[in-house]
Amino acid sequence: MAATSRGTTPEPPDARPRLTVLSGPSGVGKSTVVAHMRKEHPEVWLSVSATTRRPRPGEKHGVHYFFVTDEEMDKLIANGELLEWAEFAGNRYGTPRAAVLEHLEAGVPVLLEIDLQGARQVRETMPEGRLVFLAPPSWEELVRRLTGRGTEPPEVIERRLAAAKIELAAEPEFDTTLVNTSVEDVARELLALMDVL
Ligand SMILES: Nc1nc2c(ncn2[C@@H]2O[C@H](COP(=O)(O)OP(=O)(O)O)[C@@H](O)[C@H]2O)c(=O)[nH]1
Numbered sequence: 001m002a003a004t005s006r007g008t009t010p011e012p013p014d015a016r017p018r019l020t021v022l023s024g025p026s027g028v029g030k031s032t033v034v035a036h037m038r039k040e041h042p043e044v045w046l047s048v049s050a051t052t053r054r055p056r057p058g059e060k061h062g063v064h065y066f067f068v069t070d071e072e073m074d075k076l077i078a079n080g081e082l083l084e085w086a087e088f089a090g091n092r093y094g095t096p097r098a099a100v101l102e103h104l105e106a107g108v109p110v111l112l113e114i115d116l117q118g119a120r121q122v123r124e125t126m127p128e129g130r131l132v133f134l135a136p137p138s139w140e141e142l143v144r145r146l147t148g149r150g151t152e153p154p155e156v157i158e159r160r161l162a163a164a165k166i167e168l169a170a171e172p173e174f175d176t177t178l179v180n181t182s183v184e185d186v187a188r189e190l191l192a193l194m195d196v197l
């Protein structure tokens with residue numbers, strides 16, 4: 001063994017990657033930022049949530065979400081298989097617990113893209129987690145993005161905008177706020193916060 005070897009030195013406690021939560025109103029650009037970030041840094045692991053929402057065109061089971069029935073969601077909740085879960089705009093969403101813990105244990109940086117109610121649960125159950133809020137440059141721009149995405153009918157957009165008002169008011173609960181003006185800038189800032197850069 002080389003004289004300089006530090007093989008038996010335990011890792012400092014902060015060497016283990018922390019869990020990072022990204023929240024923000026529907027349409028602010030969370031998925032866009034995360035996709036951009038992971039294209040260049042696939043080593044960041046994004047948790048795949050279970051949801052009772054119907055898939056949008058192009059969304060794949062096991063990639064974007066695990067699309068489950070109401071009964072399947074009931075079971076996941078009853079069996080304690082979710083780290084957190086919430087009802088959002090008429091559908092339920094939850095984070096499978098085991099995969100998150102396994103990745104953290106293996107030293108992989110983990111990102112959860114979840115709503116405000118989920119972020120609050122993570123703050124309680126995993127207080128070492130880092131909570132990041134993604135904010136729009138303005139309310140008008142948020143409405144433009146959500147409407148412009150064209151994936152939801154007007155009544156669903158209305159429900160999501162009502163939820164957005166509540167989520168925007170909760171911004172001070174988060175450790176950090178990033179304003180999504182430029183996708184590239186936000187992706188870089190998020191990577192830096194996760195100690196990946
Ligand atoms: N609490 C919680 N929220 C989630 C989870 N997965 C997704 N969400 C959130 O649910 C909300 C709606 O997600 P989605 O229907 O995919 O719409 P989009 O985020 O506007 O594209 C967003 O705020 C997501 O971040 C989850 O596992 N738990």
Ligand SMILES: Nc1ncnc2c1ncn2[C@@H]1O[C@H](COP(=O)(O)OP(=O)(O)O)[C@@H](O)[C@H]1O
Nearest residue numbers: 026027028029030031032145149180181182183
């Ligand atoms: N920085 C940005 N500037 C302009 N448009 C953006 C930006 N980020 C995202 N968008 C657009 O806004 C819409 C909503 O983004 P999306 O990633 O689906 O939001 P979320 O996942 O938060 O619901 C999409 O059409 C996306 O292309």
